[in-house]
Amino acid sequence: MSTFRHAHASGGDWQACVARCVAGLGKPAGKLGFVYFTDALLPHAGEIVATLRELTGVPDWAGSVGLGVIANGVEYLDEPAIVVMVADLPQDSYRVFSGKKRPPSAGERTGTGAVAGHFAIVHGDPRTPDMGELIADMAAKLESGYLVGGLSSAAQETAQIANDVLSGGLSGVVFASDVQVATRLTQGCTPLPARHVITECEDNIVVTLDGRPALEVFQEDIGEVLARDLRRAALYMHVGLPVRGSDTGDYLVRNLVGLDPKNKLIAVGETLETGAEMFFCKRDAQSARDDLERMLGALKTEVPAPRGALYYSCLGRGEHMFGRRGAEMEIIRAALGDIPLAGFFCNGEISHDRLYGYTGVLTLFR
Numbered sequence: 001m002s003t004f005r006h007a008h009a010s011g012g013d014w015q016a017c018v019a020r021c022v023a024g025l026g027k028p029a030g031k032l033g034f035v036y037f038t039d040a041l042l043p044h045a046g047e048i049v050a051t052l053r054e055l056t057g058v059p060d061w062a063g064s065v066g067l068g069v070i071a072n073g074v075e076y077l078d079e080p081a082i083v084v085m086v087a088d089l090p091q092d093s094y095r096v097f098s099g100k101k102r103p104p105s106a107g108e109r110t111g112t113g114a115v116a117g118h119f120a121i122v123h124g125d126p127r128t129p130d131m132g133e134l135i136a137d138m139a140a141k142l143e144s145g146y147l148v149g150g151l152s153s154a155a156q157e158t159a160q161i162a163n164d165v166l167s168g169g170l171s172g173v174v175f176a177s178d179v180q181v182a183t184r185l186t187q188g189c190t191p192l193p194a195r196h197v198i199t200e201c202e203d204n205i206v207v208t209l210d211g212r213p214a215l216e217v218f219q220e221d222i223g224e225v226l227a228r229d230l231r232r233a234a235l236y237m238h239v240g241l242p243v244r245g246s247d248t249g250d251y252l253v254r255n256l257v258g259l260d261p262k263n264k265l266i267a268v269g270e271t272l273e274t275g276a277e278m279f280f281c282k283r284d285a286q287s288a289r290d291d292l293e294r295m296l297g298a299l300k301t302e303v304p305a306p307r308g309a310l311y312y313s314c315l316g317r318g319e320h321m322f323g324r325r326g327a328e329m330e331i332i333r334a335a336l337g338d339i340p341l342a343g344f345f346c347n348g349e350i351s352h353d354r355l356y357g358y359t360g361v362l363t364l365f366r
Helices: 014-025 039-056 131-140 214-222 230-236 285-302 318-322 327-336
Strands: 004-010 032-038 060-066 068-071 074-077 081-087 094-097 119-124 146-151 160-162 164-166 170-175 181-187 189-191 196-202 205-209 237-242 251-260 265-268 277-283 308-314 341-346 349-352 354-356 359-365
Touching: 004 014, 004 068, 004 074, 004 341, 014 039, 014 081, 032 039, 032 068, 032 341, 039 060, 039 081, 039 164, 060 094, 060 119, 060 170, 060 341, 068 081, 074 318, 074 327, 081 308, 081 341, 119 131, 119 160, 131 146, 131 170, 131 354, 146 308, 146 341, 146 359, 160 170, 181 285, 181 349, 189 237, 189 285, 205 214, 214 251, 214 265, 214 277, 230 237, 230 251, 251 354, 285 318, 285 327, 285 359, 308 327, 308 349, 318 327, 327 359, 349 359
Parallel strands: 032 060, 119 146, 308 341
Antiparallel strands: 004 081, 032 081, 060 160, 068 074, 068 341, 094 170, 119 170, 146 349, 160 164, 181 359, 189 277, 196 205, 196 277, 205 265, 237 251, 237 277, 251 265, 308 359, 349 354
16 A cells, blocks of 8 residues: 655754654655645745755655644644655656646556546635635536635745645646545534524625624624624634535634724624625634534544645734644644645635635544
């Protein structure tokens, strides 16, 4: 059976981190590497990739910068750190793509007859306009209609890796249909019971819900105590937008970006449509833990012995959601064991054909 290898290192300069990662990888058989590094090392991104390529012999690399990076059981933030994973896959079963190199075209086949463009791991630039449309367009080009990944995160500039150091748009790896994966999403917010219809809105401003002033409905839903302090309420509460056509109750979480007591308006971090449904939801550590464990149980049943994994978690999760650094990844390790795993904390998570928030997206390679 083919093998995946992984390694991670923190502290010191970029050369020291790369050296420890290379030593941890040993002699990987794979030709595709994933690399995630904290933004302290961003100025050396090109050198990191070139050195990894030279010292490991792995020709193809994809990844991203992150404010935090993830390995099995470990989260690195606020320090220089690198996480790498090398996937042992047939070289014609994947293709690294970017604005410089296009993904497989529709109907294209590999040498084994597999569909060349079936599924994708992607990294995006959060500054790119209309990212949601770009994600949906990319998903439509894949046989499965499915991609997963995350938007880069950094204190200032961001960067993605797709053999070169890039910015802007989407880049990553497209996999052929003979690469078998299983992927799931876990939510970090709990919906309140009431569901509402947007009866009047303008762009991202909700004027009325169910024909009533939007802020009045919000205050009723969250309860008298929290409604007394709207500034505090805006920190804990979010808006949920049901995904149309979903048979699993899927929803997108968006931030409350403004509350207007004078005009009874609500501003949401998303363009809205009259007639659409919405609800309010709250960040809840115990519910997030329960949903993460539910997701892990479902994936473990589907893939009892994964060869490797990629995990993309929201910046609002991790220690902010689970109480201490490393807790989220310890839950994953307890469920899946000591498998090769890499990922980062994102500015937005990508699953299927949509951009999410406050979620974790886990992909297992069979």
